[in-house]
Amino acid sequence: MSHLTDQHRKPQAPIHVEGQMLDDIVRASLSRRTVLKGGLGASLLAVFGVAGLSGCSDDDNGSSSADYNVGFKAVDANTLDTVTVPEGYTVEVMFSAGDAVAAGAVAYAGTPQSSAETELQAGGNHDGMHFFELPGVNPNKGGLLAINHENYDDTIMLSGVDALETREQKRIALSAVGVSVIEVELASNGKWQVKKNSPYNKRYTGNTLYRVSGPAAAAVGGTVVGTLNNCASGATPWGTYLTCEETTENYFDPSQPELGYGWVVEIDPRGELAGLPVKRTALGRFDHENTAYLLGSDNTLAVYLGDDSTPGCIYKFVPNAKVNPNDRAANTNLLDEGTLYAARFNADGSGDWIALVQGQNGLVVGATDPGNTTQGSQTPATIDFATQADVLINTKAAARVAGATLMDRPEWIAVGPDKTVYATLTNNSGRKVTDAANPRVSNRHGSIIKWKEAGDAPDATSFEWEIFLLAGDPSLANETGNLVGDINGDTFSSPDGIRVDPENRLWVQTDMSVPGSSGVSGKTNVDVFGHNAMYAIDQTTRESKRFLVGPQGCEITGIAYTPDLKTFFINIQHPNGSWPSAELPPRSSTVVVRRQDGKPVGA
Numbered sequence: 314m315s316h317l318t319d320q321h322r323k324p325q326a327p328i329h330v331e332g333q334m335l336d337d338i339v340r341a342s343l344s345r346r347t348v349l350k351g352g353l354g355a356s357l358l359a360v361f362g363v364a365g366l367s368g369c370s371d372d373d374n375g376s377s378s379a380d381y382n383v384g385f386k387a388v389d390a391n392t393l394d395t396v397t398v399p400e401g402y403t404v405e406v407m408f409s410a411g412d413a414v415a416a417g418a419v420a421y422a423g424t425p426q427s428s429a430e431t432e433l434q435a436g437g438n439h440d441g442m443h444f445f446e447l448p449g450v451n452p453n454k455g456g457l458l459a460i461n462h463e464n465y466d467d468t469i470m471l472s473g474v475d476a477l478e479t480r481e482q483k484r485i486a487l488s489a490v491g492v493s494v495i496e497v498e499l500a501s502n503g504k505w506q507v508k509k510n511s512p513y514n515k516r517y518t519g520n521t522l523y524r525v526s527g528p529a530a531a532a533v534g535g536t537v538v539g540t541l542n543n544c545a546s547g548a549t550p551w552g553t554y555l556t557c558e559e560t561t562e563n564y565f566d567p568s569q570p571e572l573g574y575g576w577v578v579e580i581d582p583r584g585e586l587a588g589l590p591v592k593r594t595a596l597g598r599f600d601h602e603n604t605a606y607l608l609g610s611d612n613t614l615a616v617y618l619g620d621d622s623t624p625g626c627i628y629k630f631v632p633n634a635k636v637n638p639n640d641r642a643a644n645t646n647l648l649d650e651g652t653l654y655a656a657r658f659n660a661d662g663s664g665d666w667i668a669l670v671q672g673q674n675g676l677v678v679g680a681t682d683p684g685n686t687t688q689g690s691q692t693p694a695t696i697d698f699a700t701q702a703d704v705l706i707n708t709k710a711a712a713r714v715a716g717a718t719l720m721d722r723p724e725w726i727a728v729g730p731d732k733t734v735y736a737t738l739t740n741n742s743g744r745k746v747t748d749a750a751n752p753r754v755s756n757r758h759g760s761i762i763k764w765k766e767a768g769d770a771p772d773a774t775s776f777e778w779e780i781f782l783l784a785g786d787p788s789l790a791n792e793t794g795n796l797v798g799d800i801n802g803d804t805f806s807s808p809d810g811i812r813v814d815p816e817n818r819l820w821v822q823t824d825m826s827v828p829g830s831s832g833v834s835g836k837t838n839v840d841v842f843g844h845n846a847m848y849a850i851d852q853t854t855r856e857s858k859r860f861l862v863g864p865q866g867c868e869i870t871g872i873a874y875t876p877d878l879k880t881f882f883i884n885i886q887h888p889n890g891s892w893p894s895a896e897l898p899p900r901s902s903t904v905v906v907r908r909q910d911g912k913p914v915g916a
Contacts, residue, residue: 381816381878381916383849387803387858390843394890397862401909404861406893407497407505407882408458409902410437410466414493416510421469423897428484431470432518436462436489439884439901441546441603442871443554445582447496447513453877455498457513457582459554460871460903461543465489466887468898483566487519490565491540492556494582505880505905517556517580517590519565525573527594527649529702537573537592541565544621545603545725545810545870550614550636551644553589554580557601559621572706577601577618579648586645593648596630597669597708605726607734607771612636615771616648617734619723623741624687624751626712627656627723629666631772653705654774655717658750664764664776667715669708671701674715682710687719687744687751721751721759724824729813732769733852735781736762737808739824750778753795757832758784758806760798761821782855784808786841789833796832802857806831806842812872818915819850820860822883824868845869847883849915860915861906864899865890871903878913881906 385399398404411421411434418433419426426434441461446452465471465486477483496511507514519539544559561575575598580590596604602621608614612635618628632651637643654666667674675681676698684691696710697703704711713719721741728734738751740759747754750762764778784806785798798804810822823845828837845868847861863869866889873882883906885892888899906914 378816381818381913383818383851383858384916385849385858385860388860388862390803390846390859391862392839392843392865393862394865394888394892396864396885396892396904398906399860402914403907403909405504405905406902407905408435408439408460408493408495408507409893410435410439410462410489410900411469412507413509414495414507414514414516416512416514421897425470425472426485428481428488428520431485431488432520433516434488435460435493436491436516436518437466437470437901438463438489438886439903440544440870440886441557442873442882442884442903443546443548444873444875444882445548445552445554446876447583453499453875453879455496455508456875458493458495458497458873458882458903459546459556459580459582460493460495460884461546461556462490462493463542463544463559463886466898466900468889469900472898477565484520487539487541487565488516489518491516491518491521491543492546492554492580494554494580499880513583515584517578521590523578524588524591525576525594526588526591526646527596527705528700529594529598529705532702532706533572533592533594534570538569539566539573540578540590540592541574543578544601547604547606547616549579549644549648550606550608550638551641551647552581552583553586554582555604555616556580557603557618559600559602561598561600572598575599575601577604577648586642588645594702594705595649595651595653597628597653598706599708600625602724603726605728605734607728607732607766607769608636609769609771612638613771614647615766617726617728617736619726619736620709620712621722621724621739622709623722623743624685624719625723626709626717627720627726627736628669628708628712629654629656653708655712655715656776657716658718658720658748658762658778660749662749662777662779664778666774666776667712667717669704669711669715671698671704676704676711676714680714682714684713685719686713687741687746689745718748718750720762721753721756724809725811727811727813727819729819729852730815730817732765733813734764734766735811735813735819737811737821738762739807739809750780752780753783755795755832757796757830758786758798758825759808760784761808761811782850786831788841789831789836791833800857801855803848803859804842805846805848805857805859806838809868810847810870810872814874814878814915815876816878816913817852819852820847820872820915821850821857822847822869822872824870827866827868847872864888864892866899867892874914878915879907879911881914
């Protein structure tokens, strides 16, 4: 979550503190040969081009996993106003807030524009992101990027405006949130670029009309104007994009009912499937961060979701039907019927998935909501769950009633090729009561937790979990030691974005409050950790190596890549210095990172 989001929604949601964010996911590791033989078929090739083709090269000769071993020289923490990458790497800005998207769009050039113009441009606060293959296009040289926009970059839109007062100001702000779908290509000059006037290039904004489906559709309404605070995201096995709304308050335009926001929205980046985009109410209403999925050998699906609030719970949704790997259209309504679960992390390292189903687990009329027990004993409130729509609209309360564990701000979730699931818990400096999964009071620097489903089954109702790491730094030692953490190697604060690539390499991005207090008098977060950064973490030794450091004022978020892992796309959100250029105000941007010798990134 961007600190800009915190500022905008503070009047409606004072419980949110220390703005943090994240962005994307992870897929099962399948070799190119396995995918092309059938099984998941060509329909999955479109989505697994990024995260599902393990070690593939242009000529498909195959590659040893040793070719992908993490071997870069870690970069030092710094406070430079640039993007720092390891020796032997290049970094290029490809797509910035205000750039042209739709055919005929006029890019931002330094002067204010109308909502009609901004509606066709890249939105602001680039966040979650996914790379999709296109039929007939070499996926290592071109494809589609779907990119979330969490908020507007106020340096280029509505500069000097303290409040959104006029309808035009609101439309301009709403044009900057949502999603950009862009076709990208490796040009003849050797650089990646947006393919101008591609028929795939499209904006989905806060002014767009969205259909509503699932059990709560009747209560919400058949359609909703706008998608808001599009934080992180995910993909489906059938090649659609799931953009996640990280707010249940409509602070941009209160004239619209709040029930319309806080959902997961499904978009087809190729524009082929009828009925999309649509808000999927079966996945619950809360401050969604991202989605990540686990697909079983029998095509049973689980979609994991985090609630980026302090505190929030971790969820998974299991559809009633299985994924059809041979027909994209057959999966169009798969996310409308199924069971939503909330996670309970037990002290003995076991865990339970508690069904959030009306009539079960206390979800009845006259239910007792215990409230935010991380703050100590609370005055319970009575809440009525008369229908499943009530459960889905009030998912946060339903999870508390059912006994789910209140976590320290769950942000991104990632699923590795070995079916290990990771979740970043960014921080919760306000926690007063601890538990086994959240062991630190005043958890300023966050942690990462991981689990394995029983039998690696997506529809399992139990799991085994452990804390993967506690963030912090030895220089922050105090009486309780709760700021020190246990990171082996390069330290960091506030893990946010997380993804496991097809070679099972774990990547973590940070979103600590800038400058923010480190917890020790006189020391800011930047004093201790430098700027927000991206790290590779060995899953066995848990050694952390700093791969990229961002410019002034930014957070690092969004990870996507080509199938050969030779091109990484990374988002730099809300910089506030002079990056990426001195000619225009600072702007959120998508950068391309590659090795100069043409080998896979990170090796």
